[in-house]
Amino acid sequence: MSFHIAVLAGDGIGPEIVHATVEVMRATAGRFGIDLRFQEALIGGAAYDATGHPLPAETLALCRQSDAVLLGAVGGPKWDQVQPPSLRPEAGALLPLRKELGLFANLRPARLFPTLSSASSLRLDLIEGGLDILVVRELTGGIYFGQPKGRSPDGQSAVDTCVYTRAEIERIARVGFEAARQRNRRLCSVDKANVLETSRLWREVVTEVAQSYPDVELSHMLVDNCAMQLVRNPRQFDVILTENMFGDILSDEAAMLTGSLGMLPSASLGTARSTNERTTFGLYEPVHGSAPDIAGQGIANPIATILSAALLFRYSLGQAQAAEAIETAVARVLEAGYRTADIAAPGEPAIGTQDMTRAVLERLL
Ligand code: NAD
Secondary structure, eight states, X not given: OEEEEEEEEXXXXXXXXXXXXXXXXXXXXXXXXXXXXXXXXXXXXXXHHHHSSSSOHHHHHXXXXXXXXXXXXXXXXXXXXXXXXXXXXXXXXXXHHHHHTTEEEEEEEEEEOGXXXXXXXXXXXXXXXXXXEEEEEXXXXXXXXXXXEEEOTXXXXXXXXXXXXXXXXXXXXXXXXXXXXXXXXXXXXXXXXXXXXXXHHXXXXXXXXXXXXXXXXXXXXXXXXXXXXXXXXXXXXXXXXEOHXXXXXXXXXXXXXXXXXXXOEEEEEEEEEOTTSSSEEEEEEESSOOOTTTTTTTOOXXXXXXXXXXXXXHHTSOOHHHHHXXXXXXXXXXXXXXXXXXXXXXXXXXXXXXXXXXXXHXXXX
């Protein structure tokens, strides 16, 4: 059986890290006898320049025909002033892509490799032995999508609307509880139930869903407290389940506890079955953006994207062994002392994207 992977490199460092990752995926597929077919398409500023739209119809069609999508990053100063704003890469490509592909669940593992403890912004005693938190973020509802949204005709006021339905909360809660079952069986649901009506509904529905998961310990936490607890005592968390905007912010905060955005993968899963009817369709991308400040210099850290490919093998292709092979290779590379500039300690020598990729490839085989 062959698997079809849509490859959307995007802007900035996107092409550098995605092409490095495709090399790792090819090698992994060869090692495990998996038939992967890659097809590239345009997205983001690159697509806007070539076609006038950051998410061309052909790109969306290719994604729909694929088993999984590997995405780099989009955006950069070149497109920040594009008019109308709905044609800017993030608004015009990322949000509609998630919506169109029904990707409602965003899984962001924030894992601190013990060898990188010194890269964390926290004191060593708070993170000793590493960290392993999974943020499960709702991705297609809430304030980023609610209507009405926009400026008043006189430009003097603006409105965004936060809406959640019971069904939206229920399906993301199930993803969170299922994920907790694969881990340490603790789920912390994060909301702002003391102020927001949507949060009160969120808490009510999550509590109901918890009845089906008596083996998972559920707790609730207000988002402002969670932001504090993440830097005060991050080891208390196993799975954090939260809505779209809170998840956007908390997952970046959790990311920094691990030392570098360049290390963090993500998976976005949908309800749709992939084309082979056996696995879950998903989109895989690093948590970081297009890093225009270092684009084209060959120094970007490819590990977040490589680890995203591991999640792709696990969740969309059902190839857990291949996923583990990639994750183990990355861990070995770090143990061997290889560092890109973003994770190197002061004075420590740094290698570039290609050398880091080669180091991972050498440990795969
Ligand atoms: P960013 O994540 O691109 O960069 C933040 C900082 O981290 C920069 O100093 C960058 O050099 C560094 N960095 C990020 N990834 C790295 C890597 N792999 N290796 C080494 N260093 C890395 O965030 P930003 O600067 O706020 O945004 C830049 C552009 O990316 C903007 O146009 C923004 O809209 C876009 N963006 C896109 C996505 C996405 O495509 N999913 C996400 C966030 C931001």
